[in-house]
Amino acid sequence: MNIAFFLTPKSEVIFENLEATMRQVLERMEYHGYSAIPIIDNKGRYVGTLTExxxxxxxxxxxxxxxxxxxxxxxxxxxxxxxHKAVTINSDIESLISLAVSQNFVPVIDDNGIFIGIIKRSDIINYCYNGMCEAKK
Structure with a gap:
């Protein structure tokens, strides 16, 4: 399975630039109810995840x-x-799941390190749950 199936694209993700202030990220996280947010640099590269x-x-x-x-x-x-580690869009599902075990979301980057979105752990779990339910029918 291609991990792109699970991708929430950057255009739908709340993230912050490394140049932002602590207050900006505090207010953004509060407004959206997030406990962590991806951080990118001025070139669009993923540099890490900031947590509460x-x-x-x-x-x-x-x-x-x-x-x-x-x-x-x-x-x-x-x-x-x-x-928090990222995966490339070409990574295999095993690499994705091994990171999703300990991260609420896994950042996804292209081959140049450019942030292209996230994969939420909840989306992976829901997919697996729905698959189990279908298998029982």
């Missing part, structure tokens, strides 16, 4: 930081605790 935990640790470990001055903190200044 990363934001909380930055607040905890920066005593002078409060919500009002988060607009001065660029995303590139926020350490990410976990390196």
């Amino acid at each position: 935990g990363d934001l909380l640790w930055k607040l905890k470990n920066t005593p002078e930081l409060n919500f009002k001055n988060t607009e001065k903190v660029k995303l590139e200044e926020i350490p990410r605790k976990i390196k």
Whole structure:
């Protein structure tokens, strides 16, 4: 099976640029109800995933930081605790599933590292569940 079947394209994904501020990403994540968001650079390459935990640790470990001055903190200044890996659009389903076990979504890149979308773990589980239900009939 081609993993492109599961792809949510970039045009439908909420992501943020590495140049954005902590406040921008906090507000975007709150508005959409997300606990993690893909981060891309100015060339459109996937550079990582920022999580609520990363934001909380930055607040905890920066005593002078409060919500009002988060607009001065660029995303590139926020350490990410976990390196969320991406797959290429040509990856096999086994590679996808091995990452989806520990990530809510798996970023998908092209051969040049350009972010093209995500594959949500929930979409994989729903597909498997529906397949199991069909097999029982």
